[in-house]
Amino acid sequence: GAVxxxxxxxxxxxxxxSVKIECRSLDFQATTMxxxxxxxxQSLMLMATSNEGSKATYEQGVEKDKFLINHASLTxxxxxxxxxxxxxxxxxxxxxxxxxxxxxxxxxGTRLSIL
Amino acid sequence: xxxxxxxxxxxxVQEGDSxxxxxxxxxxxxxxxHWYRWExxxxxxxxxxxxxxxxxxxxxxxxxxxxxKEGYSYLYIKGSQPEDSATYLCASPxxxxxxxxxxxxxxxxxx
Numbered sequence: 001g002a003v004x005x006x007x008x009x010x011x012x013x014x015x016x017x018s019v020k021i022e023c024r025s026l027d028f029q030a031t032t033m034x035x036x037x038x039x040x041x042q043s044l045m046l047m048a049t050s051n052e053g054s055k056a057t058y059e060q061g062v063e064k065d066k067f068l069i070n071h072a073s074l075t076x077x078x079x080x081x082x083x084x085x086x087x088x089x090x091x092x093x094x095x096x097x098x099x100x101x102x103x104x105x106x107x108x109g110t111r112l113s114i115l
Numbered sequence: 116x117x118x119x120x121x122x123x124x125x126x127x128v129q130e131g132d133s134x135x136x137x138x139x140x141x142x143x144x145x146x147x148x149h150w151y152r153w154e155x156x157x158x159x160x161x162x163x164x165x166x167x168x169x170x171x172x173x174x175x176x177x178x179x180x181x182x183x184k185e186g187y188s189y190l191y192i193k194g195s196q197p198e199d200s201a202t203y204l205c206a207s208p209x210x211x212x213x214x215x216x217x218x219x220x221x222x223x224x225x226x
Contacts (some may be wrong), residue, residue: 004158006158010129032212034213034214035189040216042214043204043217043218043219044204044216045216046213046214046215048123049211049213055196093158093159095159095214097212100212101146101147101164101166102164103149103151103164104149104151104159104161104214105161106151106158106159106160106174107158108158
């Protein structure tokens with residue numbers, strides 16, 4: 001079945017560091033990928049829609065300059081948390097779908113801890 | 116923004132018993148309803164995508180029903196096994212495929 005690979009799975013770094021997270025579709029092409037964030041004891045919250053070859057679409061309240069998204073190819077989207085601070089500590093996960101109206105395939109997620 | 120709700124939040128079930136839980140969603144402008152199983156330390160796994168009112172889908176011991184007119188879906192697990200322990204998420208996409216997730220039902224099967 002379709003596989004989405006996400007890495008790194010765990011990042012611990014100092015405040016002020018920028019962190020890049022990669023999301024790859026391994027056996028299908030994805031013109032659209034989604035980035036989610038999960039706060040403790042809450043559900044997955046959509047942050048942005050990553051569109052291949054064009055700008056990402058951010059959800060209300062998500063700072064586009066803080067969370068930079070690049071979708072340069074049909075199999076790779078990256079999320080960069082710029083100048084990360086402790087409040088950015090969270091679980092980030094990406095997903096992609098091989099076709100419209102098909103289920104999403106998720107990466108394993110990235111646990112980000114900013115000290 | 117869609118309002119997708121799940122209940123109960125958590126559930127403990129004895130091994131061998133059957134169980135079910137609920138997902139409610141807006142009945143207007145409905146496109147589809149997704150169910151995912153999310154086991155600890157793994158990525159969410161798609162169970163079902165349902166689109167038609169009255170749909171019933173089955174995958175092994177797990178089945179789901181859909182009522183789009185009243186805005187709810189049930190997920191059933193028959194003869195629960197320890198490997199069924201997971202968080203079960205439902206989600207509804209808008210017309211642009213963006214999924215709005217419920218908060219999930221955390222299921223624990225007691226051996």
